[in-house]
Amino acid sequence: GGIITQTPKFLIGQEGQKLTLKCQQNFNHDTMYWYRxxxxxxxxxxxxxxxxxxxxxxxxxxxxxxxxEKKSSFSLTVTSAQKNEMAVFLCASSIRTGAGQNTLYFGAGTRLSVL
Amino acid sequence: GDKVKQSPSALSLQEGTNSALRCNFSIAATTVQWFLQNPRGSLINLFYLVPGTKENGRLKSAFDSKESYSTLHIRDAQLEDSGTYFCAAEDSNYQLIWGSGTKLIIKP
Structure with a gap:
């Protein structure tokens, strides 16, 4: 089995700040996703x-x-954090099999709060 | 309107009872996935369906592409079944369209 690791787990930012979230997967999946x-x-x-x-x-x-940056990693940048913004950012990965199946696997999420 | 509409939006059940969750599609869905988001927030894939049915333990899911719906049946509900259930349908462009979820609470 594989795992998707998201860092950090919790992120507190200031209004207007640029914030970067990271995601790594060791499934060797082709496709990666960021959801809010x-x-x-x-x-x-x-x-x-x-x-x-x-x-x-x-x-x-x-x-x-x-x-x-590479097959195993996908990063997301919030270009300018909005005041009072609160959300969970979820990273996922998938690979389309020869049978056409494209199951998604998710990381545990990064919880963002903006002060 | 919503391309993937889940119902009900929330449901409270006694332990040991059965339930059925539903997704209706206004898109031409080719496949459907069902996920459980547990109270800690982790999303777990339950089923990946082409038209037809699948069963796994107390869970059974069906996808009817002609009638544009999918169902998830939970038999003998347990406390650990609590969480939010999402369905996601793949359209003809391979895009995954998500429903807004059914929040399920199992009471002892």
């Missing part, structure tokens, strides 16, 4: 990447940058 989850809500896609150095925008990409 607000309290009591569903998941919204920020960015995804289908291979190293690839970036695809999701519905929520404005205000974020991402970087797929």
């Amino acid at each position: 989850q607000d309290s009591g809500k569903g998941l919204r896609l920020i960015y995804y990447s289908i291979t190293e150095n690839d970036l695809q925008k999701g519905d929520l990409s404005e205000g974020y940058d991402a970087s797929r």
Whole structure:
């Protein structure tokens, strides 16, 4: 089995600050994702990447940058943290099998609070 | 409107009872995944479905692509089944569209 590691687990930032979240996976999966989850809500896609150095925008990409430095890592940057922002950022990875299956596996999340 | 609509939005059950959660799609879904987000926030993949059914222990899920819905049945609910259940449908462009979740509370 594999694991997805997100760092940090908790992140407290100041308004206007640039903040970077990191994600590592050892599944050897091709595709990686960043989702945002607000309290009591569903998941919204920020960015995804289908291979190293690839970036695809999701519905929520404005205000974020991402970087797929290598196959195993995918980082997300909040370009300017918004005051009182609170959300959980979830990283996931997947690989499409020969049978077409594309199951997602998730990290434990990074909980962001902005003062 | 929502492309993937989950119902109910919340559900409270006694331990030992059965329940059914549903997702209706207004997109041409090709596959469906069901996830449980436990109270600690971790998302666990329960099922990956092409049209048809799958069963795993007390959980059973079905996906009918022609009628555009999927169901998740929980038999003999246990306390550890508590959490929020999400379905996510893959569209013809391989994009995953998420529902807004069903929050399930199991009471002793």
